[in-house]
Amino acid sequence: MKCGGFRVSYRSDEQIFDTYTPRVVLVVFLGLLFTIPMFASTYELDVLNRIGIAIIGALGLNILIGYTGQISIGHAAFLAVGAYTTAVLEAKIGLPFYLAIPAAALLTAAFGLLFGLPSLRLKGLYLAIATLAAHFITSYVIIHWERMTNGVLGLLVPPATVPVLGLPLDSDARIFYLIFALVIPATFVAKNLVRTKVGRAFIAIRDRDVAAEVIGVSLFKYKLLAFLISSFYAGVAGGLMAYHSRILFPDAFSLLVAIDYLAMVIIGGMGSILGSIFGAIFMTVLPEVLKLTATSLTGVYPQAFGFIASTRDVIFGLAIILFLMFEPQGLARIWLRVRSYWKLWPYSY
Amino acid sequence: MNEHLVFMLQLLITGVAVGGVYALMALGFVLIYKASNVVNFGPGELVLFGAYVSWATILQMRFPLYVAFPLTLLTSIALGLIIERGVLRPLIGQPIISVIMVTFGFASVIRGGLNMLWGSDTRPFPALFSSQPFHLGPVPVSPVHLWSFVIVLLLLGGFSLFFKFSLTGTAMRATADNQQVALSLGVSVKRMFALSWCIATVVSTLGGIILGNVRGGVDFSLADLGLKVFPVVILGGLDSVMGAIVGGVLIGVLENLSGGYLDPIFGGGVKEVAPFAVLVVILLFRPYGLFGKPEIERV
Numbered sequence: 001m002k003c004g005g006f007r008v009s010y011r012s013d014e015q016i017f018d019t020y021t022p023r024v025v026l027v028v029f030l031g032l033l034f035t036i037p038m039f040a041s042t043y044e045l046d047v048l049n050r051i052g053i054a055i056i057g058a059l060g061l062n063i064l065i066g067y068t069g070q071i072s073i074g075h076a077a078f079l080a081v082g083a084y085t086t087a088v089l090e091a092k093i094g095l096p097f098y099l100a101i102p103a104a105a106l107l108t109a110a111f112g113l114l115f116g117l118p119s120l121r122l123k124g125l126y127l128a129i130a131t132l133a134a135h136f137i138t139s140y141v142i143i144h145w146e147r148m149t150n151g152v153l154g155l156l157v158p159p160a161t162v163p164v165l166g167l168p169l170d171s172d173a174r175i176f177y178l179i180f181a182l183v184i185p186a187t188f189v190a191k192n193l194v195r196t197k198v199g200r201a202f203i204a205i206r207d208r209d210v211a212a213e214v215i216g217v218s219l220f221k222y223k224l225l226a227f228l229i230s231s232f233y234a235g236v237a238g239g240l241m242a243y244h245s246r247i248l249f250p251d252a253f254s255l256l257v258a259i260d261y262l263a264m265v266i267i268g269g270m271g272s273i274l275g276s277i278f279g280a281i282f283m284t285v286l287p288e289v290l291k292l293t294a295t296s297l298t299g300v301y302p303q304a305f306g307f308i309a310s311t312r313d314v315i316f317g318l319a320i321i322l323f324l325m326f327e328p329q330g331l332a333r334i335w336l337r338v339r340s341y342w343k344l345w346p347y348s349y
Numbered sequence: 350m351n352e353h354l355v356f357m358l359q360l361l362i363t364g365v366a367v368g369g370v371y372a373l374m375a376l377g378f379v380l381i382y383k384a385s386n387v388v389n390f391g392p393g394e395l396v397l398f399g400a401y402v403s404w405a406t407i408l409q410m411r412f413p414l415y416v417a418f419p420l421t422l423l424t425s426i427a428l429g430l431i432i433e434r435g436v437l438r439p440l441i442g443q444p445i446i447s448v449i450m451v452t453f454g455f456a457s458v459i460r461g462g463l464n465m466l467w468g469s470d471t472r473p474f475p476a477l478f479s480s481q482p483f484h485l486g487p488v489p490v491s492p493v494h495l496w497s498f499v500i501v502l503l504l505l506g507g508f509s510l511f512f513k514f515s516l517t518g519t520a521m522r523a524t525a526d527n528q529q530v531a532l533s534l535g536v537s538v539k540r541m542f543a544l545s546w547c548i549a550t551v552v553s554t555l556g557g558i559i560l561g562n563v564r565g566g567v568d569f570s571l572a573d574l575g576l577k578v579f580p581v582v583i584l585g586g587l588d589s590v591m592g593a594i595v596g597g598v599l600i601g602v603l604e605n606l607s608g609g610y611l612d613p614i615f616g617g618g619v620k621e622v623a624p625f626a627v628l629v630v631i632l633l634f635r636p637y638g639l640f641g642k643p644e645i646e647r648v
Contacts (some may be wrong), residue, residue: 023615044632071446116631124445125388128634129579133625136576140622144615255576266450310469313461320454322449325439 016047016191033180036218037173045172047288052179054280058264059190059273065262066270067194068226069206070119074131075261077201078115078137078231080253082108082238084142084149087157087248097169097243098176105235112231116224135255143250155248169243179240186233191273193229202226235249263316267323269330278331285318287312294312358488359421360609361602366494368601369501373556375581375593376508377549383525384545387437387448391456392553393575399425400474400567401463407475409467412571420619421558422551428459429550433543460572471568474561497559504555505594508548512590521545525588577604580624583631586641597638600624 007013017023037045061075085104088279089095095103118130142149149155159170159180169175193199204212214221242248260283268279294308325332374392381389389395402424406417436455442447461510482489512518523531524541532538560574561567585592608620637643 065446069446071442072450081527118629122636123634125449126632126636128388128445128449129583130629132576132579133628133632136622136625137629139638140618144618259457262450262453266447270446307465310461313457313464315457315461317454317461318458320457321436321451323452324451325436328443328447340610 014195015234025145025296031186034177037176040173042172045176046285049172049176049179049244051281051284052176052183052236053244054261054284054349055183056186056240056259057237057276058268058276058280059186060230061261062236062265062268062270063190063193063202063233063272064226064230064274065265066272066275067199067206068202068211068223070129070223070226071124071128072115072227072230073128073255073258073262074115074135074138075230075234076107076232076253076255076258077135078112079241079257080138080142080250081111081231082235083242083248083253084155084238085235086242087155088148090160090184090242091155091157096163097239098163101182101236101239104239105232106283108235108238109224109228109232112227112234113224115231116227119223119227120220132255135258138222139250139253142253149248149250152250157242157246157248159246161242165178170246175240179244182236182240187273187277190233190276194273198222198225206271215321263320267330269332270328272330272332274335275332277328282331283316286315290315355487356609357547357606360605362494364484364605364616365564365598365604366498366601366635367605367620368598369498370556370560370597371577371581371601372505372594372597373501374553374575375579375597376505376590377552377556377583377584378578378586379585380545380552381549382582383456383590384521385437385441385542388445388452389549391459392578393396393455393572393576394459395425395428395550395553396575397463397567397569397572398428398459398561399550399557400561401467401472401557403554403558404472404474404561405467408473421554422505425528425550425554426547429547430543432550433546437546438542456572460569464569469569469631474564474566476562476565480645493563496562500555500559504552507561509590517544524632540559544588577624580628580631582638583628583636584638586638588642589638589640591614592638600627603627 007018017026031189036048038148057079059073060078064070064072082104085107086097086100089103090097091101115131115134119127122130143151145151146153159168160175161168169178173192174201194202201212201217204215204217205219205226209219239251241252245252264279264283265276266279267282268277269275290308290312297308323330374391374396376449377395378392381387399421403417403421404418406412407414410417412420432455436451437448440451476493482491502533512522520536521541521544523534523536524538528538531541538542555568557571560571581596582593583596584599585594585596604620604623607623611619611623631638
């Protein structure tokens, strides 16, 4: 049993996992993850796919809010740009997914830079309001640029097709592989990004921007970089959304979606990669649990469905409030506590 | 008088009437921000709450107006107290993102709670004023608009007097100006926080009642209207009561004019987005607005 950290080389100090067990567990977990489509139902796969997409989006937002401290209420707009660009590239130009998603992500990143420009002059609250305005302007353009986006009628997206094999990823089981093949590198890159020079610069800006500038962190460069990376992630998530739902409506990118993503970051844990994953799972599974409860209760109380459906807002709001009051560092912190409790159990002293 | 002018005047009058309601919402927002540095991202839900409670007391429970009205106001005061005591006071000193998120949180709770209680159907609103238009010169004006504007003017005037002359109003201004000095002069800053929330919820409730009358019904789209408060307060200046009033009317007029003239060109919906376009421009050039204190920290 491990009872402390005794590191004798930089190499061992830099490791993410310092013992073999978590590495083996991780590999086994990932291996098992890819066998899921063989036995899970379509419904379960749908939920898992949405969790995967949410993880990528939440990672991006967490880099921006949790690590760099720049508040953005415009994440839904980033997702929308990614999703619609992918859809237009696939449906109208016929680019394959492995070109469409990167292209969309790059365009979203450029769009994110534009969003980020006000952050050079505005802080905190003002930045939040600026991103709110940008959200409304983006969603206006998406609704009214009908030649490109089909407006409220919805834009159909053909399924992604695997090259060489010509296999269309048209079912939840097939798109699952594409989504999780992107979730893993996204998590890996984010985890490592925040440990590098760039990540430390982000954290310095979050903690005190003036001090960061004084010690030589270029605010101009790193704030824009944070927006760039965050919106790149959102672009990837949006692109996957396009291929997963196969039809895009402007409604899917409302302000409520932006708030959902903010809630993922808050509930999961600001400034924690693991937290983004927990938050994404929590926020995706919570409505499903409520829905299932409602469906199972409709047999007993026929009116229960509408009632329980509207409890979603209440429970969601309460979750945010209670987490902020009692566990501001979110699920990631709870996980850490539980883990360290069991590590030394039963001799925790 | 030619048709164009009448059209414009009509847009102006509607704009001023709607802008009055925005001014009310913005007043609530600015009060809270000034007193406690809290940014309320759920102003729309407060309006929604007021509109639904007054609908419920008047039409569902069928109380006479002189009972229903005070009851609605009392409920909204209670709501203000609950929010301030239960949600925001524990978060004093937390980073701004937490405060923003918690306002989203209770907004969501209010929306869901109303939905659970009364469902999401559109509710007819008791018509307190006739909607039969009369002619002011050549321009048709509906009494609802006129009355709403008169009521808003009276309210804003009343609040201005309250802040200027009453002891509590002076204490509130003192708190907004400098909390420590106010504390040392014997002002209970906590009470002022609570009071500013109560005033904000009451003002929003009145705004909700007026909006319900103007639109002839309440539904959940009222909550979306609440976000218009941001262009208003940024234009007027985040910490200026005067700015809230002027900004409200300006934004109301602006969105109606842009809706009236630009909708045919851009194919509808300009009304919803024009205030936010203006917001971005103001943020870029004059982030403290027309009357706000220029306190932006540059880095």
